[in-house]
Amino acid sequence: MQRHGGYVLVDTLIRHGVTHVFGMPGGQANAFYDALSQRKDQITHILIRDETTAGFAADAFSRVTGRIGVCDATVGPGATKFPSGLMEAYNSSVPILVLVSDHPQNSVLLQQYGRISQGGNQLDMLKPFAKETFHVPSIEILSKVVSAAIHAAVTGRPGPVVVQIPQDVFLSTTELEPLSGISNHPKIRCAAPESELAKAINLLTSAKRPIILAGGGIQLSQAYNEISQLSENYKIPIVTTLTGKGSVAENNDLCLGVLGELGSPCAKVAADQADVILAIGYKHSQNSSYRWTWPRDDQKFIHIDIDPAEFGRVIQADVALWGDAREVLRQILMELRSYQFESSKEWLNVIKVEKEKWLQERNAECYSKNNPIWPQAAVQAIVDQLGENDFITCDAGFSSGWAGAFLELKRQGRQILLPRGAAGLGSSLPFAMGVAMARPGSRVVAISGDGAFSYNIGELATLKQLNLPIINVVFNNAVLAWSKWTQQLNFEGNNQSVELGSYEFGSIAESYGMIGENVRNIEDLGPILKRELAIGRPSVINVYTDEWQAPTMPYRQAMEKKKQGAVSKQAY
Template sequence: MASLTGGQYLARTLDAYGVSAVFLVPTTLSAMLVDMERETSITRVVTHGEKAAAYMADGYARATGRPGVCMAQNIGAANLAAGLRDAYLGCSPVVALTGGPYEWSRGRNYYQEIEDFPLFKPVTKSSRQVMDASRLPDQLDQAFRDATVGKPGPTHLELAGHTGDIIENETLIATVPQPQIRQTPANRIAPHPQAISDAATALRSASRPVIVSGGGVRVSGAGELVVALAERLGAPIATSLNGKDTVPADHPLAIGIPGLYTRASANQVVLEADLVFYVGSQTGSQLTLTWQVPPTSTRVVHLDIEPREIGRHYPNSIGVVADARLGLAALLDALGPVDSSRITPWRERARELGSRWSAEVSPLVNSEASPLRPERLTSDLSRLLPDNALVVADTGHAGMWTAAFLDLSKPDQGFIRAAGSLGWGLPAGIGAQIARPDAQVVVFTGDGGLYYHLSELESAARLNVPLTIVVNNNRSLNQEINPYTVAYGGKLTGRHHELWHFTDINLAALAESLGVTGIRVTKPSMLESALARAVEINGPVLIDVTSDIEAVAPKGMATPADDAARSAHK
């Protein structure tokens, strides 16, 4: 036991837990940050907004499985809470530290003071107040524990004092924990033998099974096992967007992503399945196209670490509560040898649907048009990405284009994406690159997403973060074309452009003004050299790709012709 200030304890313990960077907007925990400089090698990253700090911590966490730490004084706490929304929806282990009102200032109209604490409840797994430094050891430990056990998610500690100053300056008698990296999965839950037996029986008996590999497979490090299961069964295998990098895109059984952000042929395969096996994935509206793909009457096997998810949307479910890696290993043992030739016609049908989709989109994928078609841009990225690329995709159209047309086939290529917060991509990419200097982070976003946190280009330049930012620059929020067409009565008229057009800006030149190398791509043949140059530059690079303002990501729903074909096939 030793006598330490709260700031010293925080700095040393974060170091012991394996935290290598913290993300913040000043002024918060100032004494701790000085202790951090003097006693640890933790990088202190100052951002231009609390939401960006939360997004950077989120990208850091998703890239490593280690909790990302973000901080703000109480005046910025509401902004930080807003930034945790994506980490919460994306099941990402982030630990947020904020200041809180003084006991003597509560309810007295103190300058800029509100009760921010309640704002954290809906976006965290746990949110606690630390009113005395003696409680710092157990509360900090619990925040990291909550973030990493079971289904990961963000946690929050409100430290007494507007900047956390009461807690960091108080003295406590404590022992700093021994070095032990805190990361997901913090514990692995083994499956019940009967649940495994029931799941194995169901999979053996299915005539048209499909496996869907989710983000839980990624967190558990179980990608090779879910692929081994698909090969054992001979079953087509899809992924959620969160699980995109768990299955090599060039695997002969891979069918892509079903749901809303989708490859349409994947939806067709799932619709025709007589059993869908979800592994480490919530059956939410995005993955299931609002529970239409598959219909809720479909027989489902669901392996997930969170028991509340099983049977939540698909009542005809066989549930296995387990860590994905342990559950899949047990299932492979229980299955034993399987005659996969029994479902050869089903595999051929899935392959036929995929080939038909590829033929349909081929003119767009191979288009030489300028401005570029996003299908060509993302398809070319598949070929040109470095072998160690970690793709960080924004939401909206950025998520849709990467879901359908970006293929990751190399074993060291990875993928993380926004769970719904447009603008997440750039700061999350900065956090991911800081966390993973061994990877080449490639952010894929649109101009609409980039503008949210454009100022963080300065942060990337200041810190010399060597990430590549690819911007699908269509000078608009053209995802709004369809909604506004409906709102205007079926045809865009009047001053509709006020609602979704932007000024045509050379984003490469803008990046240069903020210290980031800018490269402009105006035709498809320029992309390869732009990416090659970006990889060689020791620092951040923004590739401004001028793209077609009319290009709208395709819907993934079946057509009447597809429905007829499905009925005939069955």
């Protein structure tokens, strides 16, 4: 049967298990959209209002389903919107397939300076934030290239890939059958060498004060049962990175929450006092390492990662275990069966005391009745209304900090998505769209600041059109808080271009035909959330919050010092 390139692409995606594509049409890809229109029972295309949204939504879809996320855009100005989402996915090791159309190949001499409309060297522009990029020169290898790209995205360390398809390839026809394959990740799981495993077991069983550091690799590998068994069977406390948040339920007595400047003080105490650290799927990034001052040289470090390039890139491990997180943890659990090993009562008492101390401090803030509303109190109002199958997405900036330290997850698994790969504003709502399509029927609460939410207001039309059950909670403090705080703490406190002005985002939502609320009293927030979660419809809740509350402990400490005199060093 003769197929044009659009059908070859769509059928290849379907045969690899792809069910959703996020994007926006363009003339060069009309054949693709023609095929999509004839395969609606097998694959759904989600029309977004800005291609940037498509990249973030595909990322979230992949994180939640464990399958590759897919997005598409037209040549030129459509493709130029992808770097933000690509950077987030690349740095977070999330597999997404980015499809970009291109002009016919015989127009190559017309690309420079846009002689042909929308022309430009888009593939080179996308390369820095892609695991691999592919150009399809003919319809005969279109299916093979797409299959190879998906394979590259989901094997080894996952990541985004880009496939560029010229218009003449889309319009060509072939009788070749589209290929089939797998888009789940991890596609291939590998175990650690036995020799290195023995070294790790010796270190771990000799520890007096061990901890487990769960990075994003736990989520990508879905090693939930294994990390829980290791912690519970041998009484090992757990701290997580922001992307590892949810690796275990945070109301677990052995879980101390997020480690780092956007985390809990009790996690830092445990990390500082630990003698052996078992780090899983961890890249030693800025936040969780306290700007690369932790771990110390006198602490033993066991590192599990799927990417051997991580070993020694920033910090030398005492033992490096190259392999899939789930498989290596299973190896460790098997080996530990012959050991009588458990954290000491003294260590567990330290953990208990420090966690109880933090919970008292946290609860005092989370149940504050202050006006303007404290963001941490708004977070608690959200937690109080969440169901077991609900999801939270967060934006960058202080929103991630409030969720990291103050939002306690009561179930294990990928319940929260935070944009820590690129930490760019404007991801919370697109993330929520990806989650909503990945988990139909689940309710999603998207937390963002007013600065971040302003990036995505146009997507309210998408929420309304699709009737997605997404509640946007906007922490509206009328400033770019992170920037204002750092300007206050440095350079003699001169502020520039951080005041946003205050806007009624609830009223803006109403203009899109959806429910909007503007909340000034914390007592009103809980009932509104309860109502909207029960109804399951798109809405915007604009919460007026206090700009002088910060989730980062170093900022709080620096501000207290500033009140007493000059800050001795820059506080970023």
